Amino acid sequence: MAESKLLTVIAREYLERVRSRWFVAATLLTPVFLVLLLFLPTILGERERRNETGTIRIVDATPDSVGVLVTTALRGGVTGDTARAEWVAATEATLESVEAQAVADVASGRLVGVLVLDTATISLGRPRYAGRNTTALLTMQQLEGAVTRAVLTRRLEARGLEPRESASLAGLRLRLETERLTERGRGGSGRLSILFAIGVAVTLYLTIFLHGSNVMRGVLEEKQTRVAEVVLSSVSPDTLLLGKVLGIGAVGFTQLLLWTASSAGLLAIRAPLLARYGLQVDAFALPDLGWGLAGIVLLSFLLGFLFYAALFATVGAMVSSEQDAQQAQLPVVLLLVLSLAMVQGIVTNPDGTLAQVMTLVPISAPIVLPLRLSLTPIPTFEAVGAIVLLALSAALATLLASRVYRTGVLMYGKRATLREVWRWLRAS
Amino acid sequence: MAPPVAAPPVSSDLALRLHAVRKQYQDHVAVRDLSLAVPRGTVYGLLGPNGAGKTSTIRMLMHIIAPDAGTIEVLGRPASDPGLTDRVGYLPEERGLYRKMRVRDVLAFLARLKGVPRREVAHRIDAWLERFQLRGAGADWGTARVDELSRGMQQKVQFIGALLHEPELVILDEPFSGLDPVNAQALKDTVLELRARGRTVVFSTHVMENAERMCDAVCIIARGEKVLDGTVASVRDAHASRLVSLTFDTTPEGAVRDALQNPRHVRRAPLASRHCEVELHDHVEVGTYVQQLLGAGAQLEKFELVRPSLHRIFLERVGMDGVETGMRGHG
Numbered sequence: 183m184a185e186s187k188l189l190t191v192i193a194r195e196y197l198e199r200v201r202s203r204w205f206v207a208a209t210l211l212t213p214v215f216l217v218l219l220l221f222l223p224t225i226l227g228e229r230e231r232r233n234e235t236g237t238i239r240i241v242d243a244t245p246d247s248v249g250v251l252v253t254t255a256l257r258g259g260v261t262g263d264t265a266r267a268e269w270v271a272a273t274e275a276t277l278e279s280v281e282a283q284a285v286a287d288v289a290s291g292r293l294v295g296v297l298v299l300d301t302a303t304i305s306l307g308r309p310r311y312a313g314r315n316t317t318a319l320l321t322m323q324q325l326e327g328a329v330t331r332a333v334l335t336r337r338l339e340a341r342g343l344e345p346r347e348s349a350s351l352a353g354l355r356l357r358l359e360t361e362r363l364t365e366r367g368r369g370g371s372g373r374l375s376i377l378f379a380i381g382v383a384v385t386l387y388l389t390i391f392l393h394g395s396n397v398m399r400g401v402l403e404e405k406q407t408r409v410a411e412v413v414l415s416s417v418s419p420d421t422l423l424l425g426k427v428l429g430i431g432a433v434g435f436t437q438l439l440l441w442t443a444s445s446a447g448l449l450a451i452r453a454p455l456l457a458r459y460g461l462q463v464d465a466f467a468l469p470d471l472g473w474g475l476a477g478i479v480l481l482s483f484l485l486g487f488l489f490y491a492a493l494f495a496t497v498g499a500m501v502s503s504e505q506d507a508q509q510a511q512l513p514v515v516l517l518l519v520l521s522l523a524m525v526q527g528i529v530t531n532p533d534g535t536l537a538q539v540m541t542l543v544p545i546s547a548p549i550v551l552p553l554r555l556s557l558t559p560i561p562t563f564e565a566v567g568a569i570v571l572l573a574l575s576a577a578l579a580t581l582l583a584s585r586v587y588r589t590g591v592l593m594y595g596k597r598a599t600l601r602e603v604w605r606w607l608r609a610s
Numbered sequence: 611m612a613p614p615v616a617a618p619p620v621s622s623d624l625a626l627r628l629h630a631v632r633k634q635y636q637d638h639v640a641v642r643d644l645s646l647a648v649p650r651g652t653v654y655g656l657l658g659p660n661g662a663g664k665t666s667t668i669r670m671l672m673h674i675i676a677p678d679a680g681t682i683e684v685l686g687r688p689a690s691d692p693g694l695t696d697r698v699g700y701l702p703e704e705r706g707l708y709r710k711m712r713v714r715d716v717l718a719f720l721a722r723l724k725g726v727p728r729r730e731v732a733h734r735i736d737a738w739l740e741r742f743q744l745r746g747a748g749a750d751w752g753t754a755r756v757d758e759l760s761r762g763m764q765q766k767v768q769f770i771g772a773l774l775h776e777p778e779l780v781i782l783d784e785p786f787s788g789l790d791p792v793n794a795q796a797l798k799d800t801v802l803e804l805r806a807r808g809r810t811v812v813f814s815t816h817v818m819e820n821a822e823r824m825c826d827a828v829c830i831i832a833r834g835e836k837v838l839d840g841t842v843a844s845v846r847d848a849h850a851s852r853l854v855s856l857t858f859d860t861t862p863e864g865a866v867r868d869a870l871q872n873p874r875h876v877r878r879a880p881l882a883s884r885h886c887e888v889e890l891h892d893h894v895e896v897g898t899y900v901q902q903l904l905g906a907g908a909q910l911e912k913f914e915l916v917r918p919s920l921h922r923i924f925l926e927r928v929g930m931d932g933v934e935t936g937m938r939g940h941g
Contacts, residue, residue, distance in 0.1 A: 187723055
């Protein structure tokens with residue numbers, strides 16, 4: 183009988199929320215946001231590339247035609263995309279008039295910009311560019327890179343190297359940069375697995391925060407509308423609180439499942455879909471994580487949610503108005519934010535002392551444990567210890583919450599002081 | 611303090627039995643040594659001014675709060691028995707429902723919490739909604755959200771919620787507050803009908819007219835203490851001798867007037883020419899008083915004992931010095 187009452191409470195909490203417009207919107211919009219995140223950069227980038235009709239004129243007054251190399255690079259495709267470029271030869275004597283003509287063409291809109299290359303400026307390391315798109319940082323970087331490589335190639339040639347050899351030597355710099363990036367991560371897919379780990383941590387933070395504060399709001403609503411008293415004449419406060427926490431937890435769980443499923447689906451169709459529109463994409467392979475990690479993530483959500491929901495429920499039982507709740511929830515929110523703030527430090531050093539400590543501390547364990555696990559293997563005893571500690575803390579927090587709740591849920595009109603709450607704790 | 615009353619033997623004829631119940635909050639005593647018994651199948655009124663301890667008492671009956679001392683039996687079982695909740699219906703003083711839920715869903719939720727079988731919920735809700743004019747003639751408020759209803763309608767919905775599981779005992783805390791006359795009458799009719807079907811109804815109120823018309827028995831409490839209890843008839847009879855209506859042949863003067871208004875005997879004796887309605891102190895015998903009047907030379911035309919209304923008794927016992935008596939501990 184008591185079980186059926188608990189189920190009735192759970193069902194109400196779950197159905198009322200899942201049916202609400204807010205839930206539908208949040209659940210649907212998040213994957214839409216995800217779609218934008220996955221598809222938009224590629225699509226936008228492509229559109230920009232196609233719309234880039236402006237031409238850069240390269241005025242070349244160098245004796246060894248550095249400009250030819252630059253033009254080839256910009257057209258060709260070292261990076262595969264750039265504005266169209268046209269090359270105009272000049273001499274020291276004609277430079278001034280040719281440049282003036284190009285500037286006039288920029289002003290009249292026929293050109294986007296003009297790049298002037300002559301021996302003097304190159305030896306100073308400061309070739310000139312004038313144009314309407316000087317704020318386009320990427321284009322400027324590409325331009326700089328192309329000029330640097332061209333000059334380098336010519337200098338190597340001047341030292342007697344074969345043109346091919348010097349070109350490949352100059353090109354090597356690009357490779358080095360890429361390698362520096364990957365050094366941060368571990369192995370080939372390091373960057374992706376960091377992104378994924380941060381994604382997991384942020385998602386856990388968001389769902390725990392969102393649904394935890396929903397528990398607080400639910401408790402507060404029952405106090406404010408006074409409906410608590412009617413319900414408490416039918417069920418015990420413990421049943422009501424437990425039903426609320428479990429019902430709302432199930433809402434969060436549903437949302438997580440829907441998001442996971444839709445993200446997986448989107449990821450699967452992303453490449454073929456983009457390819458159909460003729461867009462090329464790099465592989466977006468997620469690190470191979472296995473069922474173990476998935477289990478830990480879900481367990482972390484459940485226990486972390488229980489822990490924080492209990493704290494939020496305690497806050498809800500202590501206050502009587504939305505404004506009071508905003509203030510009183512601050513300590514709980516800070517605990518959550520604290521664990522999120524640790525993410526950066528832990529990503530850069532997932533085996534460090536900070537990471538180890540934060541894994542074991544229950545307030546951050548639900549976020550840090552899955553984060554670390556998706557970055558690096560950690561000793562079993564550490565993971566098990568973290569889970570056990572978290573489970574114990576969740577149980578303790580629930581006990582605390584139910585005691586405060588029992589008294590607080592019928593207190594209307596004022597905010598309980600900590601001393602009062604302490605008395606409630608000892609009274610029950 | 612009153613001498614401790616021996617607890618009467620457990621009786622299943624009683625819907626409620628309280629013995630020496632006490633509830634203390636941090637700074638004051640809300641209920642002080644309250645004992646009372648409510649027979650099954652009656653309508654019982656719990657009367658008292660605001661802050662008398664009615665709501666605290668009712669919450670203890672519902673086991674929402676626990677008493678600090680004393681015993682409470684509901685339908686022959688301890689109030690803490692979890693099996694009781696499905697047999698008792700409750701309308702709290704602080705009313706409210708989930709605002710965003712549809713009326714029908716709220717009622718179904720409350721019914722399911724009280725163990726009403728799923729297949730019966732819908733038609734019971736229909737029947738009650740129709741009865742309180744919330745459904746029928748083209749309109750169905752059952753599909754509306756709670757916050758779209760007027761306060762009176764919300765109160766009716768909440769009342770329905772307390773009755774859906776056909777409880778043996780219905781406890782209503784200030785059920786008439788906020789109801790217009792039409793809905794108040796519907797509520798009264800329902801209460802009397804419940805009694806006709808053998809149910810017990812306990813309600814609190816500070817409107818004595820309602821209590822006098824509807825209740826079989828009442829208990830008046832003030833400052834957390836019982837002032838009096840019993841059937842309405844016996845309470846009124848018990849106070850009949852306190853109130854004497856006197857008509858003189860001539861307007862009393864001098865010694866007669868002194869005897870009439872002797873503060874040692876009377877609490878009040880407002881004189882209106884030849885007529886006076888005297889309220890005697892508790893310890894004064896009517897006979898002795900009248901004899902003293904006659905001894906002073908009074909010429910009485912008429913003399914009768916007045917059976918006071920509950921309102922009058924309430925004012926007399928609580929409104930005057932009853933409150934102070936309560937404060938002192940006991941008169």
